[in-house]
Amino acid sequence: MTDSSKQNDWTKPAAMAIPKGGFFKDKVEQGRYGPIFPKSPACYGFTIIAKIKPGREETIRAYGKKIEDTIAGLPEALEVLQLHYLRWVLFDINKETYFMYQGIFDTDFDKYTEDAVALFSKYGINTIFENLEGFPEDWKTSPAAFVKFVREHQCPSFLEYGEYPYVSAKEIKKALKLKAAFSEALDQMQ
Amino acid sequence: MTDSSKQTDWTKPAAMAIPKGGFFKDKVEQGRYGPIFPKSPACYGFTLIAKVIPGREENLYEYARNLEKAVAKQPDVLAVLKLHYLRWQIFQIKGESYFQYQGIFDTDFDKYTEDAVTIFSATGISTSFENLEGFPKDWKTNPSSFVKFVRDHHCPSFLEYGEYPYVSAREIKKALKLKAAFSEALDQMQ
Numbered sequence: 001m002t003d004s005s006k007q008n009d010w011t012k013p014a015a016m017a018i019p020k021g022g023f024f025k026d027k028v029e030q031g032r033y034g035p036i037f038p039k040s041p042a043c044y045g046f047t048i049i050a051k052i053k054p055g056r057e058e059t060i061r062a063y064g065k066k067i068e069d070t071i072a073g074l075p076e077a078l079e080v081l082q083l084h085y086l087r088w089v090l091f092d093i094n095k096e097t098y099f100m101y102q103g104i105f106d107t108d109f110d111k112y113t114e115d116a117v118a119l120f121s122k123y124g125i126n127t128i129f130e131n132l133e134g135f136p137e138d139w140k141t142s143p144a145a146f147v148k149f150v151r152e153h154q155c156p157s158f159l160e161y162g163e164y165p166y167v168s169a170k171e172i173k174k175a176l177k178l179k180a181a182f183s184e185a186l187d188q189m190q
Numbered sequence: 191m192t193d194s195s196k197q198t199d200w201t202k203p204a205a206m207a208i209p210k211g212g213f214f215k216d217k218v219e220q221g222r223y224g225p226i227f228p229k230s231p232a233c234y235g236f237t238l239i240a241k242v243i244p245g246r247e248e249n250l251y252e253y254a255r256n257l258e259k260a261v262a263k264q265p266d267v268l269a270v271l272k273l274h275y276l277r278w279q280i281f282q283i284k285g286e287s288y289f290q291y292q293g294i295f296d297t298d299f300d301k302y303t304e305d306a307v308t309i310f311s312a313t314g315i316s317t318s319f320e321n322l323e324g325f326p327k328d329w330k331t332n333p334s335s336f337v338k339f340v341r342d343h344h345c346p347s348f349l350e351y352g353e354y355p356y357v358s359a360r361e362i363k364k365a366l367k368l369k370a371a372f373s374e375a376l377d378q379m380q
Contacts, residue, residue, distance in 0.1 A: 010366060012265035013273070017254035042275040047290070049281055064207035064349035071351065075202035083203075083353045085232040085275070085294055091239055091345035093283050100345075102237070102292055104275055155290070159254035161261065161268070161276035163359045164366060173354055175365035176200060182368060 014041035014165040022156025031110045033147045037156060041165030043084060044108055047155045048101040056131035057090060057097055063128045064088065070123070077123065080115045082106040084169045088128070099132055106168040113150050117143045204231035204355040212346025221300045223337045227346060231355030233274060234302070235294045240343045242287040246321035247280060250289065253318040254278065260313070267313060270305045272296040274359045278318070289322055296358040303340050307333045 019025065022037050029036045037044070052060060070077055084104040091098055105112060120127050121140055129135045129149070136145035164172075209215065212227050219226045227234070242250070260267055274294040281288055295302055310317050311330055319325045319339070326335035354362075 013261060013268065014265070015254075015258045015261040015276075017251070017258040020251065042277055045277065047277070047279050047281075047292070061207075061210065061348050067349055067351075068205045068207040071203060071205040075204070078203065078351070083351065085353070086205075086349075086351035087232055087235065087237070087292075087347045088349040089237050089345050089347050091237075093239075093288070098283070100237070102277075104294075155279045155281035157277045157279050158251055159257060159276075159278040161257075161273065163273045163275070164363055167366060169353045171369075172362055172366070175369040176354060176357060176362070178369050178372065179361075179365040182372070 010164050010167045012165075013161065013163045015159060015161040016040045018156065018158050018160065020158065022154075031108060033110045033144070034151060037109050037154070039166070040157070040160035041162030042157075042160040043104050043106055043162070043166065043168070044112070045104045045157070045160070046101070046109060046112075046150070047157065048150055048153045049155055050099055050129075050132040050134065050149075050153045052090070052097050052099050052131055053133055060090060060099060060128055060131050078119065080119065081112060082169060084172075099128070101128075106170070109151075109154070110147060113147045114143050117146050200354050200357045202355075203351065203353045205349060205351040206230045207349050208347055210348070212344075221298060223300050223334065224341060227299050227344075229356070230347070230350035231352030232347075232350040233294050233296055233352070233356065233358070234298055235292070235347075235350070236299060236302075236340070237345045237347065238289075238291040238340060238343045239345055240289055240319075240322040240324065240339075242280065242289050243321055243323055244287075247287055249321045250278075250280060250318055253321075268309065270309065271302060272359060274362075289318070291318075296360070299341075299344075300337060303337045304333050307336050 018038070018040065023035050024038060027038070037046070082105050084106070087102045089100040089102070091100065103112070107115070117139065127139070129139070135149055136142065139146040139149075208228070208230065213225050214228060217228070227236070272295050274296070277292045279290040279292075281290065293302070297305070306317075307329065317329070319329075325339055326332065329336040329339075
């Protein structure tokens with residue numbers, strides 16, 4: 001279900017079942033760090049799950065406020081990541097706390113991770129991932145170690161659904177702007 | 191960050207930190223089944239995590255293939271849920287399988303769950319939740335037990351980000367259609 005004709009039809013909601021492991025074996029594309037997870041009606045995305053270091057929950061929650069403030073001051077800060085939505089979650093399993101990072105975006109998984117490393121360094125912010133068990137301490141100088149950690153902790157979906165499938169955030173924002181401009185133009189004609 | 195003036199500014203990406211528990215204590219709105227989780231720049235949403243009944247993973251993969259077909263046959267089958275995106279995962283923690291359901295949508299949490307029960311009953315699609323530990327067997331006749339299960343297994347985000355914040359899927363689809371129509375009209379003028 002990944003051929004380009006299907007990908008162009010954003011007018012109909014679509015769902016895609018994804019085999020165990022996250023890839024279609026007959027259509028695996030190799031990226032720089034391993035196979036590329038396929039684009040689905042819900043675009044590219046990831047679900048990273050890792051155990052937090054004991055006692056770090058408050059540090060992680062405080063990071064949420066810091067990101068809120070960063071984006072309020074500089075809304076374009078994450079532009080290069082070509083995002084739709086991000087969600088960060090903490091949850092408990094058997095009294096141990098896990099961190100989860102869910103993303104929906106338009107760039108491929110490996111490029112996303114490399115761009116994220118570059119961003120963190122550019123803005124001088126440490127990544128929340130430093131509070132996770134097994135995260136490489138040399139991540140700032142070794143993007144490959146960062147990518148490896150992320151790939152090892154990625155939980156691929158087995159099903160994804162998009163209401164306006166395959167449309168990029170760029171296209172959505174262009175359409176919203178056109179609609180607002182058109183609305184304004186019609187108002188001026190009254 | 192939940193006041194309505196901020197909510198209407200979709201032109202700037204926004205992030206919102208959310209307190210532990212998933213609510214702003216000074217702004218809790220009561221729904222029919224308990225407090226309503228707030229709308230964020232990433233709209234309404236949920237992250238449900240529950241343990242898979244041992245040996246039931248294959249049923250979940252089968253469910254994915256069925257849902258892909260159901261949506262292909264009738265793309266508006268899930269229209270009432272007012273969705274943006276849905277993603278389903280299975281992940282392992284200490285050798286045990288957990289199921290995760292991530293949703294981004296425009297209707298509130300309780301209404302979403304009630305509508306989902308209605309759709310499942312109307313279309314004869316069984317719910318993937320039947321393969322989860324603790325899921326109520328009488329869910330078809332007892333929507334409140336379904337809502338309770340969902341609320342008990344929801345893991346609220348502590349941070350959410352939207353590139354085109356607060357815009358509903360309906361508005362996005364209207365904008366995309368207008369842009370396509372406008373493009374077509376311009377082509378016809380050549």
